[in-house]
Amino acid sequence: MASKRNILIITYYWPPSGGSGVQRWMYFSKYLKEMGHNPIVVTVDEKYASYNQKDYSLLKEIDNIETYKTKSFDLLKLYSFIKSGNTTKSIPQSYIPNKSIFDKLTSFLRLNFFIPDSRVGWNKHAYKKAKSIISKQNIDCLITTGPPHSSHLIGLKLHNEYKLKWIVDLRDPWTEIFYLKNRFRFDFSKKKNKKLELEVLENSDAIITTVGEKYHRLLSNRVSNKEKIFKIYNGFDKSVYDKININKTNQFNIVFTGVLSKNHNYKVFKDAIELLNPKRNKLSIKLILAGRIDLDLKNIFSKNIQIDYRGYVSHEEAIRLIKSSHILINFMYENTEETDMLSGKLIEYIASGSPIINFSNSGMESQNVLKLSKKSFNANSFSLDKVVKFINAEYNEWKAGNYRKYPIDNIESLSRESLTKKLIDIINKINS
Numbered sequence: 456m457a458s459k460r461n462i463l464i465i466t467y468y469w470p471p472s473g474g475s476g477v478q479r480w481m482y483f484s485k486y487l488k489e490m491g492h493n494p495i496v497v498t499v500d501e502k503y504a505s506y507n508q509k510d511y512s513l514l515k516e517i518d519n520i521e522t523y524k525t526k527s528f529d530l531l532k533l534y535s536f537i538k539s540g541n542t543t544k545s546i547p548q549s550y551i552p553n554k555s556i557f558d559k560l561t562s563f564l565r566l567n568f569f570i571p572d573s574r575v576g577w578n579k580h581a582y583k584k585a586k587s588i589i590s591k592q593n594i595d596c597l598i599t600t601g602p603p604h605s606s607h608l609i610g611l612k613l614h615n616e617y618k619l620k621w622i623v624d625l626r627d628p629w630t631e632i633f634y635l636k637n638r639f640r641f642d643f644s645k646k647k648n649k650k651l652e653l654e655v656l657e658n659s660d661a662i663i664t665t666v667g668e669k670y671h672r673l674l675s676n677r678v679s680n681k682e683k684i685f686k687i688y689n690g691f692d693k694s695v696y697d698k699i700n701i702n703k704t705n706q707f708n709i710v711f712t713g714v715l716s717k718n719h720n721y722k723v724f725k726d727a728i729e730l731l732n733p734k735r736n737k738l739s740i741k742l743i744l745a746g747r748i749d750l751d752l753k754n755i756f757s758k759n760i761q762i763d764y765r766g767y768v769s770h771e772e773a774i775r776l777i778k779s780s781h782i783l784i785n786f787m788y789e790n791t792e793e794t795d796m797l798s799g800k801l802i803e804y805i806a807s808g809s810p811i812i813n814f815s816n817s818g819m820e821s822q823n824v825l826k827l828s829k830k831s832f833n834a835n836s837f838s839l840d841k842v843v844k845f846i847n848a849e850y851n852e853w854k855a856g857n858y859r860k861y862p863i864d865n866i867e868s869l870s871r872e873s874l875t876k877k878l879i880d881i882i883n884k885i886n887s
Contacts, residue, residue, distance in 0.1 A: 469498035473510030475799040486875035500524035528576035574603040600624035669795040710780035719786035792817035808860035
């Protein structure tokens with residue numbers, strides 16, 4: 456193994472922030488440390504951050520990671536306060552609000568004048584702290600992760616000033632992000648966003664994404680060195696997974712965890728539940744929803760099926776629900792065909808052994824991952840009959856006492872530990 460490296464990681468999302476976005480670099484940092492390296496994290500102080508999900512149980516995963524927290528000026532907190540009287544309650548996640556006149560005005564301003572995103576007010580604070588760290592420690596590698604993609608602008612400035620080796624991690628696409636589609640933006644806004652992205656991509660020493668071929672083709676057309684683009688999935692933490700027990704249940708549980716909004720491909724599942732109608736047909740089927748769920752969708756589903764709405768739960772409790780499921784459902788965002796995005800939680804789903812229905816109209820990447828699971832599949836807009844038959848068949852197996860889960864082969868390669876080794880290979884490659 457190479458000698459110990461000091462790795463400076465700039466990430467907006469960090470415990471006690473909750474949700475899937477924080478877990479990628481939380482676990483990378485955890486296993487970098489265990490493998491003998493020294494991750495150093497610059498993040499935003501939660502008092503100034505604009506995230507509305509907190510999971511304090513995650514703090515134990517990073518208690519030995521050197522972490523520096525900074526102030527931030529974030530307009531999303533002001534938006535939330537005006538909207539709801541609370542600085543975090545109405546912070547949008549994975550969408551840009553567009554219902555009321557106030558929403559339309561603020562989203563217009565955000566899309567056209569806060570490029571690349573509204574969290575850019577953190578940059579000057581994070582940059583100042585990162586400079587202080589670099590002046591005192593010998594940094595071998597700089598890593599920035601987005602969203603928010605404004606974080607990469609901090610990396611660009613530090614890279615140019617200190618000539619540090621720099622990895623750009625795109626957890627989601629930048630200029631192709633789904634919520635920019637079909638929204639009015641001035642040409643100058645689009646050009647500025649694209650120019651910033653190109654400058655970041657070209658100057659970086661390596662680019663990591665969570666998806667593969669389709670998005671990589673787009674990226675490779677924008678950089679002179681096409682060999683610096685890599686894929687590392689979001690994985691699952693086996694040490695956490697193995698210690699969590701399954702809840703016993705006397706009902707057939709269909710489980711969803713995460714964020715569910717009207718931007719997702721939920722319509723086929725809605726139609727399938729209407730056809731099955733467990734309430735009317737007295738089926739012992741329960742839909743468990745955990746996370747940030749659009750209340751309109753919850754009410755629509757509840758007309759035909761018993762709902763157990765858990766709200767936001769800790770990561771460990773989410774895994775418990777996943778492991779206790781009979782069917783897991785996942786919804787991809789609409790308008791993601793161009794990049795073929797992969798859901799961050801899909802691999803945690805697969806590790807459970809439960810069958811999965813992944814609702815996506817552009818699922819080449821997820822289909823490759825779902826091949827690890829014997830009963831899982833992608834469902835597109837034309838899959839209604841297949842979805843209904845599948846749920847009905849699994850339910851009947853359970854009712855007859857024959858329901859079973861299948862162990863997953865080769866799942867170790869998708870553990871957080873194995874994926875961190877891939878990251879270390881990339882760090883070693885750019886430092887060789």
